[in-house]
Amino acid sequence: MNIKAISENYILKTYNRYPLVLEKGEGVYLYDENGNKYLDFFSGIAVCNLGYNHKKINEAAIDQIKKLYHASNFFYTKPQAFLAKKLVEKTFKDGKVFFCNSGTEAVEGALKAAKRYLYLKGEKDYKILAFKNSFHGRTLGALSVTGQEKYWEGFDVKNDNVIFIDFNDKESLKKVFEKENIKIVILELIQGEGGINVASKDFIETLLSLKQERNFILIIDEIQTGIGRTGKLFAFEDYNFEPDIITLGKALGNGFPIGAFVLKEYLKEALTPGTHGSTFGGNPISCSVANVVLDEISQKEFLDKVQKISKLFMEKLKELESKFSFLENPRGKGLILGITTKVPAREVALKALENNLIIGIAGNNDTLRFEPPLIINETHIEEGFEKLVKALKKF
């Protein structure tokens, strides 16, 4: 049975897939249909932060499967209630959660909540500020705040109410607030898909002082940076402020589909019965797993380890930069790291794959992107960089 051929025949080609048919995962390794073993430095796009075949996750999912797969949101369930309590306790006192199925839906919901709050306050003719090279998802609303035109073409998403400026550009930020009535700002604190661009402290401080003056709703997209990825449970913790809304997805379910947004108490009346909803949102299996994920990842020792291993990873990237003239600017935080490559990133990723290492790419095919499961250790890093060096020597 040729799985690649069947897939190419029957599945709409929206992805340029790596030529691998994956069959199972164990810890930080993935195995293909022929039993070949791959070290995973990508976690299924920053999703499997606790790796694969994790005992506690398996137990939570299997226990829940035996009890109840699904309940509509016309009912209460324990896993959903416990997860909501945990999320609020770890984010904003007296905040509220909405559960959905994916990151892009979390962004849609967050935008709806912000817009409806402003509507109820009688705010009109305001603008939304978003950033060039951002990525917030593929639905029409999320695309309208995604600052990469290549994703818009042909979809009629251009929205004159959304303004894009350069990320990390303080002067443009000040200028745009002088000219425009901005009431919603959405950003990632590290642009993942856009090229692993870390928001500078300076830039965020400027944004926060403008917020004091101008009073807008600040949405931080933590879909990729959240759940321990940066070495903190949420990326915003590193900048010493509280957003008004955060969006979550990806690693929250470690592979089980779930998204969420959490908003501050003052916004809670924005969405009431009938204004928003989801059939599958807060699915009991995904929520049971997410409870385990949060319990594991929010432990201080776990996050300390991520920060420690991150230093070693970054040292290795710096070594690569000095060894290979086509690599430059290693960057990132925790285990969301990248390095610019002058040879096409996809070609490097394919060569790495031939050496049994899975890495990602970002930006305009010019960034090697590393987002391994957060459980990697020193030995895995040594192994991964040996494989990567072998691949890079081919260029």
Ligand SMILES: Cc1ncc(COP(=O)(O)O)c(C=O)c1O
């Ligand atoms: C920052 C950010 N927001 C939103 C999304 C969209 O999430 P999903 O693909 O789960 O809908 C992504 C996915 O890459 C992301 O990285």
